[in-house]
Amino acid sequence: MTAVARVAVLHLRTVAPYRTQGLLVCGMLFLVLARNPAGVVPSLALLLAPLIAVHPFVVADKARLETLYAVLPVSRRALVLGHYAWSLACFVATAATGTVLAEVLARIEDVSYGGRTLATILTVSWLLFAVNIAVQLPLLMWFGYARVSVLGTTMPLALVMVAVLRLHLTLGWVRDRPAVLWFAGVALLTASATLAAKAPPGPRT
Amino acid sequence: MTSDLAFALRSVGCAVGGGFALRDVSFELPTGYVMGLIGANGAGKTTMIRCLLGMRAIETGEAELLGRRVPGPVELRQDIGVVLDHTALVGDWRLTEVERTLRPFYDRWDGARYRHFLDEFGLDPRARVRDLSRGMAMKLVIAVALSHHARLLVLDEPTSGLDPVARDELAGIIGDFLLDEEHSVLFSTHITADLDRIGDYVTLVHRGRVVRTGPKDEVLDSYRVVRGGPDDLGGTDGAATLVGVELIGLRRTPAGAQALVRAEEADLLDAGLLVERPTLEEIALHIGSEPSGPVGRRGGRSGAIA
Numbered sequence: 001m002t003a004v005a006r007v008a009v010l011h012l013r014t015v016a017p018y019r020t021q022g023l024l025v026c027g028m029l030f031l032v033l034a035r036n037p038a039g040v041v042p043s044l045a046l047l048l049a050p051l052i053a054v055h056p057f058v059v060a061d062k063a064r065l066e067t068l069y070a071v072l073p074v075s076r077r078a079l080v081l082g083h084y085a086w087s088l089a090c091f092v093a094t095a096a097t098g099t100v101l102a103e104v105l106a107r108i109e110d111v112s113y114g115g116r117t118l119a120t121i122l123t124v125s126w127l128l129f130a131v132n133i134a135v136q137l138p139l140l141m142w143f144g145y146a147r148v149s150v151l152g153t154t155m156p157l158a159l160v161m162v163a164v165l166r167l168h169l170t171l172g173w174v175r176d177r178p179a180v181l182w183f184a185g186v187a188l189l190t191a192s193a194t195l196a197a198k199a200p201p202g203p204r205t
Numbered sequence: 206m207t208s209d210l211a212f213a214l215r216s217v218g219c220a221v222g223g224g225f226a227l228r229d230v231s232f233e234l235p236t237g238y239v240m241g242l243i244g245a246n247g248a249g250k251t252t253m254i255r256c257l258l259g260m261r262a263i264e265t266g267e268a269e270l271l272g273r274r275v276p277g278p279v280e281l282r283q284d285i286g287v288v289l290d291h292t293a294l295v296g297d298w299r300l301t302e303v304e305r306t307l308r309p310f311y312d313r314w315d316g317a318r319y320r321h322f323l324d325e326f327g328l329d330p331r332a333r334v335r336d337l338s339r340g341m342a343m344k345l346v347i348a349v350a351l352s353h354h355a356r357l358l359v360l361d362e363p364t365s366g367l368d369p370v371a372r373d374e375l376a377g378i379i380g381d382f383l384l385d386e387e388h389s390v391l392f393s394t395h396i397t398a399d400l401d402r403i404g405d406y407v408t409l410v411h412r413g414r415v416v417r418t419g420p421k422d423e424v425l426d427s428y429r430v431v432r433g434g435p436d437d438l439g440g441t442d443g444a445a446t447l448v449g450v451e452l453i454g455l456r457r458t459p460a461g462a463q464a465l466v467r468a469e470e471a472d473l474l475d476a477g478l479l480v481e482r483p484t485l486e487e488i489a490l491h492i493g494s495e496p497s498g499p500v501g502r503r504g505g506r507s508g509a510i511a
Contacts, residue, residue, distance in 0.1 A: 006309045013306045017297030059295055067293035070260045072310045073282035 003074050007082020008089060011056040014065070022052055030101060037105040037113050038121055041098035045125035046160075049094040050132040053087035054152070057145040080197045083137055084189060091129045095122060120175045123182060127174075130185030132156040134192035141199040211236045211357050211389030212257055216266035221252055225413055230256075230266070232408045232418040237386040239379065241400035241421075242393035243485065244410035245493035250393040251290075253410065254361050257391070258287065271357060283312055286350025290362040292342045296335030300328055300345065304352075311353035322348035326374075340371035347378060358382060358390045364399050376402045395493075397485035407485065411492050421485070428453075429471040430483040430491070431464055437478060438462040450474060454491030465491035 001009070015022075025048055033039045060066060069079055099118065106113030136152040145152075163169060174181060213233035220226045227249055234240040242250045255261040257268050259276035268275035271284055294303055300323060308314040323330055326344040328337070337345060343363055350358060358379070364372045380403060382388050394400065400407065400421070408418040417424050431438065431452075438452060450473050452464035465488060471480050483491075 001309055009309065010306060013298070013302060014295055016302075017295065063295050064291055064293050065295070067260075067289055067291070071258070071282060071285070071287040071293075072307075073279050074310060075279045 003078035218265035238405040286355030319352035
């Protein structure tokens with residue numbers, strides 16, 4: 001296992017004791033969106049995946065895990081990339097779960113779901129997740145959870161809302177350029193990781 | 206870099222904040238020994254340890270750890286067991302999960318050894334970290350530190366808050382660790398009794414500076430504690446009776462006065478004063494009660510018998 005993968009697994013084990021809370025949030029979203037299958041995956045990508053992805057910072061703040069990170073034989077670069085790898089794993093898991101749930105809901109509701117619709121929904125979900133994580137992780141690594149927890153959560157949502165309203169983005173706009181938008185998400189996360197890696201070592205990563 | 210040293214700090218300085226800084230900190234430990242880092246709370250012990258471990262940047266001077274200049278490669282951390290004054294583990298982890306989580310990071314993690322220590326320390330593998338008492342939690346962190354075959358054990362105030370029985374057990378654990386002569390220990394504490402049994406070397410720190418460092422017996426021999434009546438050490442008006450003897454951490458009560466002096470100056474004292482070899486606790490007490498500046502040197506803010 002590589003150092004980055006080891007860090008990602010460390011985060012999995014860090015949040016594992018809180019899985020019940022995660023399932024509760026997932027269940028609540030599912031109930032709210034029970035009649036709207038198309039909204040399941042984007043909602044999970046915007047709300048649940050980032051929540052789980054940054055939860056290691058919440059636990060680290062409480063348990064002072066920064067000390068553990070500092071004494072473990074793992075480089076700072078691996079620590080930073082490990083956060084991103086963990087976040088991507090969160091997206092993949094929530095998107096896969098959401099897709100299955102949405103498919104089930106669509107059949108119950110007798111709504112068309114799949115093919116191009118699904119591809120568009122996944123692209124939107126990916127973009128929402130990428131913006132969220134690209135903003136949150138550098139903030140958390142530079143300033144720590146205690147200082148930026150509220151800003152880190154609200155800023156990405158505000159950015160998405162402003163982008164949708166100002167640029168008049170529609171699902172059609174997304175449907176026409178999926179490859180470009182997936183690549184844009186990757187580029188955003190790469191830039192974010194580069195910025196996060198420049199954070200001074202200390203009680204943040 | 207010399208490889209027969211477990212570690213060395215050479216003229217290390219770094220600003221910490223709030224006006225506190227490490228200044229010209231130098232001390233070293235040969236491989237195979239235990240060093241006690243003694244100082245009052247806030248003396249700079251933890252900062253020195255953080256500088257040594259590469260957890261805090263050094264602004265001046267240099268640090269060496271197991272023959273490598275700090276900050277060394279991350280692989281160096283495979284050889285260092287760190288026990289700080291808090292567990293730095295997730296409270297909801299069970300002790301079995303602690304092992305599952307940390308094992309992948311260490312090339313030489315020894316699961317059997319970890320379980321052996323849990324058993325020896327009376328720790329239930331199914332217990333959660335948050336349910337452990339302070340003493341039990343400290344034993345858990347020590348079990349972790351010893352389970353990856355570290356060569357250097359660094360303990361920062363591990364006995365703080367422990368009862369005497371747990372402190373005695375810890376001394377035994379460190380003694381066992383040192384059966385391998387390639388193993389070394391750095392142990393910071395303000396409870397000097399901990400070092401009476403296991404300390405080979407001692408470094409006294411005060412306000413971010415090293416006051417004295419060396420083999421424990423040499424440090425003990427380098428001071429004398431002097432006791433007299435309330436007016437014997439300088440008198441109430443500050444008048445002196447002997448010239449040139451620096452009184453370190455002069456403590457005066459209605460019943461008498463007591464101070465630490467350098468051993469080579471003790472012969473200059475009045476014959477009517479009681480002069481004895483101090484204990485580590487007495488040395489720490491007097492040095493720790495100095496108001497500021499370097500102590501044990503000329504020009505300090507100690508009282509003087511003149």
